[in-house]
Amino acid sequence: MKAVVCNQAQLAVTDVAAPTAGTGQLVLDVVRCGICGSDLHSRHHADAIADVADEVGYDGLMRSDQQIVLGHEFSGVVVARGKGSRIAEGTPVVSFPLLRSAGGVHPTGLSAHAPGAYAEQVLVEDALSLPVPNGLAAEVAALTEPLAVGLHAVRRGDVGKRQVAIVIGCGPVGLAVIAMLKANGVRTVIASDFSPGRRALATTMGADAVVDPAAESPYSAAVGHGHLTTGPEVFELGVSTVEKLRRLPVVPWHQVWRVADKVGAATPKHPVVFECVGVPGVLDEIISSAPIYSRVVVVGVCMEPDRIRPAMAINKEVELRFVLGYTPLEFRDALHLLADGKVDAAPMITGVVGLDGVEGAFEALADPETHAKILIDPRSTATAPTAP
Numbered sequence: 578m579k580a581v582v583c584n585q586a587q588l589a590v591t592d593v594a595a596p597t598a599g600t601g602q603l604v605l606d607v608v609r610c611g612i613c614g615s616d617l618h619s620r621h622h623a624d625a626i627a628d629v630a631d632e633v634g635y636d637g638l639m640r641s642d643q644q645i646v647l648g649h650e651f652s653g654v655v656v657a658r659g660k661g662s663r664i665a666e667g668t669p670v671v672s673f674p675l676l677r678s679a680g681g682v683h684p685t686g687l688s689a690h691a692p693g694a695y696a697e698q699v700l701v702e703d704a705l706s707l708p709v710p711n712g713l714a715a716e717v718a719a720l721t722e723p724l725a726v727g728l729h730a731v732r733r734g735d736v737g738k739r740q741v742a743i744v745i746g747c748g749p750v751g752l753a754v755i756a757m758l759k760a761n762g763v764r765t766v767i768a769s770d771f772s773p774g775r776r777a778l779a780t781t782m783g784a785d786a787v788v789d790p791a792a793e794s795p796y797s798a799a800v801g802h803g804h805l806t807t808g809p810e811v812f813e814l815g816v817s818t819v820e821k822l823r824r825l826p827v828v829p830w831h832q833v834w835r836v837a838d839k840v841g842a843a844t845p846k847h848p849v850v851f852e853c854v855g856v857p858g859v860l861d862e863i864i865s866s867a868p869i870y871s872r873v874v875v876v877g878v879c880m881e882p883d884r885i886r887p888a889m890a891i892n893k894e895v896e897l898r899f900v901l902g903y904t905p906l907e908f909r910d911a912l913h914l915l916a917d918g919k920v921d922a923a924p925m926i927t928g929v930v931g932l933d934g935v936e937g938a939f940e941a942l943a944d945p946e947t948h949a950k951i952l953i954d955p956r957s958t959a960t961a962p963t964a965p
């Protein structure tokens with residue numbers, strides 16, 4: 578079969594052996610596969626990324642000198658089944674991109690042990706595969722994976738419906754976060770991106786306000802929601818709260834405070850900020866500019882060493898949470914949110930290419946004005962991204 582093979586940062590359409598299904602595995606004909614920002618990054622920085630994974634005890638992540646088939650955001654149709662698999666041939670499915678092979682579990686499309694879906698066929702686990710419900714289109718089903726990334730970030734961000742969410746960066750990750758915030762009923766979502774094209778997409782995906790950070794701070798767009806922005810406001814709040822509570826008859830102030838604390842009412846209002854850029858300096862910029870007590874969810878993958886000023890984060894009691902991937906449950910829920918029409922992710926798709934067009938698509942994705950998510954259709958002959 579044909580596949581796009583990445584070796585020494587070069588992409589080439591190559592004939593490779595078609596996969597065969599082991600016990601509990603399925604072979605899919607790939608229908609669509611999304612090109613992910615992490616694919617763009619892995620092409621050039623595979624070894625640095627693999628070194629970090631190695632430190633965490635996993636030595637199977639792709640290396641620049643290996644023959645790697647990328648692609649972890651795919652939908653397909655079952656064409657062959659291993660022993661003990663449940664899903665019938667001909668069923669359209671999406672699959673959580675982890676594969677049992679070579680004596681371990683490996684991330685599909687990011688390891689030499691689990692070739693990805695920049696190919697005519699891909700090998701998946703039956704247990705991790707989900708039939709596509711409600712006749713959901715294959716191109717939208719292929720967005721299950723990036724949407725699951727957004728869902729995981731939102732769940733880990735623990736955003737209340739009345740809390741303000743601020744999304745910094747409106748690439749595919751930021752757009753998925755926006756969609757999932759709205760699907761979770763968060764009323765006020767402010768999105769920030771330098772690109773007018775990306776801001777327009779953010780609005781389409783449900784952002785309530787969009788901000789050009791070159792002209793306006795996303796945090797000043799959140800004014801009026803009761804966030805604290807200066808040290809003196811925190812001092813004043815502490816003193817005036819005790820003063821007020823002491824005026825209450827009968828019940829001592831500390832008992833009232835303790836009850837308020839228990840139900841979460843003693844915590845000053847604060848936004849949840851989603852960092853969806855992943856380049857050095859962004860995290861420190863957020864810590865410096867966000868309101869006091871902000872929770873910051875780091876979704877963007879900054880692969881280089883970065884500097885933050887802990888003293889600034891301490892002064893503002895900023896909470897940092899780092900997130901990675903999603904759980905199998907979140908992956909399943911993302912598929913159903915799409916299939917039930919609760920999330921409309923189709924506007925994220927800005928182009929489709931064939932295998933011969935992958936190289937050009939990687940270049941096209943460098944321009945945020947034109948593209949967000951480009952899908953590969955292995956049966957297409959398009960060498961440049963065409964309208965979906």
Ligand SMILES: [Zn+2]
Pocket residue numbers: 613614615649650722723
């Ligand atoms: Zn991805």
